[in-house]
Amino acid sequence: MDALSRAVEDVRAQRGLDPRTAVFDVRVEPGPGGYVLVGEATDPAAVEELIARLAAFGAVTDRTVRLPAPGSPAEGFGLVSAAVAPLMPEPRISCTPSSQYVLGQRVEVLARRGPWLRVRGEDGYIGWLHQGYVCLCGEERARAWERGDGGEPVVSLGVELLGEDSAVLGWLPWGARLVREPDGRLRLPDGRAGMAGRGELVEVERLPARFPQDGESVVRTARRWAGTPYLWAGVTPAGADCSGYVQAVFRLHGVALPRDSDMQARMGVPVDPGPEFAALRPGDLLFFAENGERITHVALSLGGSRIIHSALAAGGVAEYDLNGRDEREVRLRECFRSARRVLPD
Template structure:
């Protein structure tokens, strides 16, 4: 209703001001649609521009990854009563052909803000992660990961698949690698093929009483101990009966170095840390701290840390003032008894309790509240792997 109201107000405003151009009207309409469908550019692509052709047509250019946004835009622009020329690219582009899906092909790959190695490392993805391929520039692919995050990856990191090939992968017998890190060798256990990290998803080729012969996404073969792997269907269906299981896994990261953009057992940033802990328990969280802050039941700072429960996410940053908006810059996971575990320099445990030896005054005064995600499983930003269509 609010969206419809804004559109009507824009049209009425420009109906009374005949001197304003169709381009100005179109830009305002597009901005409102962008706010509705693509409020955060990290999770959706929606860029538009407008120009008038020589014959008076309104040319709509740009690109989007959201079919519904494009449909809403052109529906709104029809109210301007001008001829429309559709030059808005729908991603994935046609030049991608039918291979618009892929699997991460290396143990851990770096996701960049732009298609070049010198661009900011914004996130990572681990082997066997299914991704949607949106675009290509030179040897770089723009991809979207299961948490909706959009970034660029070099071609060596990706094994392209068709929709049918992805379906075959989903129907194949798969396992999840459980230990934090290992070097994987060939079938005879002699030559090193790759390294591998926790959460990697691999296809089973054959097995015996002790070993599994597994296919990497590019069909390289590795041998792993059965005891280091868990059947994918069993893993994705397991329940978090007690939040203590989250704490136990989180503590296994203790001392692991902080890595900006890191989301693997090799190194993690703050949101990558809690994301990894939850993913190893079959739950896909949103990528960044500010995105994770948008999901789950709210525990406000006024309620105090004693209202937090084990497994809750705790957020920190700049509190709102008269001149500045609140800004989320850090996240950790609450354990109990006033303690939380987080990646800050390294993965460590601090406390909200001023009497505790590991008390952090800095984190306490910048605490923005908590989010209880275990009560909201299956909702936006807190998706079970078992319910995610990409897996």
């Protein structure tokens, strides 16, 4: 690595620019009488710091695009208009998704590349969505949707959406947001509408009462996902990975968690699990590392040594006992690293 590339990596490392939550795709190229800094970045201060460092090597022309990129204010945001939209690490459908967003979630559009949108979700996670999954709009339109202007905002707990002839138009996953109009129709972000079939809807204003921030309530919600298959990057009962499952469950209870397990391991306060995990409360989070110390798995405590988690080894959401003798329980116990409490006392 040459000195110029090293300067880029040093700034990235020292400012903690995680590519999951920050864009710092910059490079230094030769230019007339010095160097040219090109690329894209979401942290203007990091760009300025890099320019200051590069000045030691010669004159620097800054051609870096600060994100969000300049564009139409009317299309600086988007609302997910499909039941589930895969978030990609690159602007192509053939790569492995990094997460999912569900119907009605708001995203900020950072940049565009053909039909692909580089977006930042409400959880700060950055990736690429195909524009076919998104209804573009301005910020005020997005906020109006969340307020439920013209109706009442509601959240799906796995409700069917029916057409005029009662044919099923689609299944809306847990956490999907809609607006219920005065005539009872459910309006989607792109203007389509239908009626509720089987399943359940909860008014947004009733969510705190229905899903309070206490451990026993969180456990009840988590158990309703029992049998959900394991799916890398998934966040719905149709398929979820460990951290997507935890994030989605806590989101219903008004607790915003980041997307990945290593990020979640920095939330809340540390908890001493006590002998044989006896001090853990329902709703505590447990973190595991398969190799070294980097957290790669998260589980939700049912109280004491009992946990529920979405595990590849179990094929999906299942309950384990960390004091158990099953081979998978023994292996998980060996990988335990820490516990955190994210719910209020």
